[in-house]
Amino acid sequence: IIRSQMFEVKKAQDELEIKRKLLSDVMIERKTHEKLKEKAFEDFQKELKAxxxxxxxxxxxxxYNN
Incomplete structure (x- = not known):
């Protein structure tokens, strides 16, 4: 029973690492999208001001001419 539980714990830890890596990748992608969105908005504001x-x-x- 102990070996079986150790195997289940190891399997859960491996799955946790996979999910943690996936979450990290998604967070990086989200930050990238936010920065791109902010940059596009800043460009729009500059164009509007011009x-x-x-x-x-x-x-x-x-x-003046009239």
Missing amino acids: TEAKEIDELVSFT
Whole structure:
């Protein structure tokens, strides 16, 4: 019975290590996706600010010239 239990414990430990490795991989992938998402949002904000600045410049130029 003891050997059988030792075998079951070893099997459970091996399965735990596999699951722990899988969890680690998933967490790394999640962090990578979050960073990519943040970077894309920052790029979008920069593009939006540039567009707004261009529109403001055009309005000021139009108002100044008239």
